[in-house]
Amino acid sequence: MSEPANAPEVVLEDQAVFERLDTRGLTPLKAQYRATGTATLGPPALTMAWHAALVAEATQQLQVDGWVLSGTRERGEIEQHNRRARLGAVARAYLSSKAVTGLLRAVTGEALSPAWSASCYTRYDGPCEHMGEHCDKPQACAFALLSYLEAFVPAGAQPSQGLQLFVFRGDSSATPLAVRISARSNRVVVLNGAEQAHLRPPLDSGQFVMLLAGCFQR
Numbered sequence: 077m078s079e080p081a082n083a084p085e086v087v088l089e090d091q092a093v094f095e096r097l098d099t100r101g102l103t104p105l106k107a108q109y110r111a112t113g114t115a116t117l118g119p120p121a122l123t124m125a126w127h128a129a130l131v132a133e134a135t136q137q138l139q140v141d142g143w144v145l146s147g148t149r150e151r152g153e154i155e156q157h158n159r160r161a162r163l164g165a166v167a168r169a170y171l172s173s174k175a176v177t178g179l180l181r182a183v184t185g186e187a188l189s190p191a192w193s194a195s196c197y198t199r200y201d202g203p204c205e206h207m208g209e210h211c212d213k214p215q216a217c218a219f220a221l222l223s224y225l226e227a228f229v230p231a232g233a234q235p236s237q238g239l240q241l242f243v244f245r246g247d248s249s250a251t252p253l254a255v256r257i258s259a260r261s262n263r264v265v266v267l268n269g270a271e272q273a274h275l276r277p278p279l280d281s282g283q284f285v286m287l288l289a290g291c292f293q294r
Contacts, residue, residue, distance in 0.1 A: 093175035155208030217291035238279030
């Protein structure tokens with residue numbers, strides 16, 4: 077994997093990762109997960125230092141090492157159009173931190189480790205970019221940690237459905253809707269994405285979402 081020039085240095089090892097998360101704070105997250113297969117933290121979820129470092133790295137990676145991912149059902153692929161980029165050192169340090177793996181263990185009850193090949197930075201821009209209905213591949217992404225870094229809606233506009241992640245109770249949209257999660261800057265979501273179908277509709281013009289999609293395996 078090529079590293080972009082001037083990538084942010086990972087100097088955050090001694091910094092707290094999550095803004096406010098203790099044993100008492102985990103209780104509602106566990107209840108959310110039992111009820112919906114998801115758990116939502118924040119905003120703010122991450123401390124200012126970690127959030128800023130991830131935003132800087134994601135922006136740079138998407139600019140210098142990004143590509144457009146487009147798929148269609150006609151080709152047997154997930155219907156989608158968005159921009160992806162490989163992880164840098166900051167994202168790798170974040171996803172492998174004791175704080176993140178401990179959060180996932182507490183919420184899901186599973187001992188998990190990052191699945192690097194399936195993890196990436198993702199950006200959705202404007203009216204054509206979306207993520208169609210799918211379940212994550214169990215071997216590559218048994219559970220997902222979605223860290224929303226930036227979510228933007230122009231002044232005076234209403235957030236569209238593209239700013240929401242639709243999560244269903246079963247492995248297709250034919251099952252009941254479990255929850256809709258709004259994309260907000262510095263929000264973190266634990267997702268049982270291998271067992272529960274999920275999708276993101278197209279955004280409206282001028283809106284965008286940038287996130288770190290972290291995959292974890294047993």
